[in-house]
Amino acid sequence: MHNILLPSSITFGGGSLKEIINILKSMEKERPLIVTDSTMVSLEIIKPLEEYLRKYQISFEVFKDTIPEPTSHSILEPVQILKHGKFDSIIAFGGGSPIDSAKAISALATHGGNMSDYKFPFVFNKKSIPIIAIPTTAGTGSEVTKFTIITDENTDEKMLCVGQGFLPAAAIVDYELSLTLPPRTTADTGIDALTHAIESYVSKKANLFSDNQALAAMKLIFPNLRTVFKDGGNRKAREKVMLGSTLAGIAFSNASVALVHGMSRPIGANYHVPHGLSNAMLLPTITDFSISGAPTKYANASKVMGIADLNDNEEISNKKLIDELFNLNSDLKVPTPEKYGINKNDFISKLDTLAKQAIDSGSPSNNPVIPTHDQIKKLYLKLW
Numbered sequence: 001m002h003n004i005l006l007p008s009s010i011t012f013g014g015g016s017l018k019e020i021i022n023i024l025k026s027m028e029k030e031r032p033l034i035v036t037d038s039t040m041v042s043l044e045i046i047k048p049l050e051e052y053l054r055k056y057q058i059s060f061e062v063f064k065d066t067i068p069e070p071t072s073h074s075i076l077e078p079v080q081i082l083k084h085g086k087f088d089s090i091i092a093f094g095g096g097s098p099i100d101s102a103k104a105i106s107a108l109a110t111h112g113g114n115m116s117d118y119k120f121p122f123v124f125n126k127k128s129i130p131i132i133a134i135p136t137t138a139g140t141g142s143e144v145t146k147f148t149i150i151t152d153e154n155t156d157e158k159m160l161c162v163g164q165g166f167l168p169a170a171a172i173v174d175y176e177l178s179l180t181l182p183p184r185t186t187a188d189t190g191i192d193a194l195t196h197a198i199e200s201y202v203s204k205k206a207n208l209f210s211d212n213q214a215l216a217a218m219k220l221i222f223p224n225l226r227t228v229f230k231d232g233g234n235r236k237a238r239e240k241v242m243l244g245s246t247l248a249g250i251a252f253s254n255a256s257v258a259l260v261h262g263m264s265r266p267i268g269a270n271y272h273v274p275h276g277l278s279n280a281m282l283l284p285t286i287t288d289f290s291i292s293g294a295p296t297k298y299a300n301a302s303k304v305m306g307i308a309d310l311n312d313n314e315e316i317s318n319k320k321l322i323d324e325l326f327n328l329n330s331d332l333k334v335p336t337p338e339k340y341g342i343n344k345n346d347f348i349s350k351l352d353t354l355a356k357q358a359i360d361s362g363s364p365s366n367n368p369v370i371p372t373h374d375q376i377k378k379l380y381l382k383l384w
């Protein structure tokens with residue numbers, strides 16, 4: 001038996017942003033706090049949302065100072081704003097960071113405490129101020145997941161926080177918001193979404209529902225990733241990658257991610273590498289390590305993405321998958337840790353910490369092959 005958790009409403013398609021008015025009405029909410037970041041405001045990506053709200057005389061305020069890879073400290077000010085501003089809802093607008101921030105802000109403003117109190121293995125299932133999530137990148141899938149990731153700035157740990165209490169009440173998935181996304185962010189967030197699909201498909205917590213979401217996501221994302229990287233204005237490709245990202249979010253919210261994410265978060269936290277980029281650095285190597293634990297599923301994924309031919313056997317399909325993941329990184333210009341500017345000696349000196357943080361996140365235990373602490377250290381070294 002599997003209990004599937006989803007937002008009560010998911011609205012998608014070009015121009016669906018304007019549905020915000022009907023969604024607020026149906027939720028009987030009339031005073032939202034918009035949680036976003038300064039880029040959304042300075043590039044005026046948020047302008048149409050503000051215009052719709054003003055047109056329908058909905059009183060709102062904007063908190064625009066969420067940061068990439070949000071920390072326990074970065075969410076304290078908006079918690080106070082939410083608590084004292086008589087708001088009845090949050091509109092989380094932007095990439096994964098504003099949406100993840102909004103989830104933490106809602107939980108803390110409603111139930112108090114520190115973000116470390118909400119860290120996995122604690123499971124947060126209480127109702128909080130409802131969130132309408134509007135992603136502007138096709139990547140994190142945070143609009144449909146019951147997870148948020150907040151960094152503890154004292155330990156540099158990326159804390160995975162889990163539970164129904166972090167699930168947005170509604171999501172609006174409008175690919176038009178992603179049309180102006182720069183190529184680097186497009187690639188990084190796109191590989192993150194692809195990783196969600198692949199990892200949830202091979203996860204030990206996978207089920208028939210999540211498998212089907214994951215396969216549909218791979219089919220939408222993989223063949224269009226290079227296109228959106230090279231030709232960001234391609235509406236058809238953007239639409240497919242955006243929907244694929246949401247389906248991948250549904251898949252991993254209900255089946256979890258695995259070793260790539262487990263090892264990616266410590267790199268991100270210690271070296272400030274964007275989440276999608278550290279996933280991309282790891283995906284080919286970790287897939288190679290994990291294939292023996294789920295060879296049939298990886299081969300099927302390879303076929304669904306059009307990498308292997310339908311009549312290729314399992315071994316050939318999996319070999320083609322690994323080669324193609326390396327090719328994809330090369331085509332999407334994913335740097336190695338060295339090219340990104342990480343100091344190798346420093347990285348080596350932190351290997352034990354990185355491996356411990358990876359295991360503590362819980363994600364490696366969902367992997368088809370569950371690695372030991374020493375195996376994780378060796379895998380980190382393989383990236384160099």
Ligand SMILES: [Fe+2]
Pocket residue numbers: 140192193196261275279
């Ligand atoms: Fe991710």
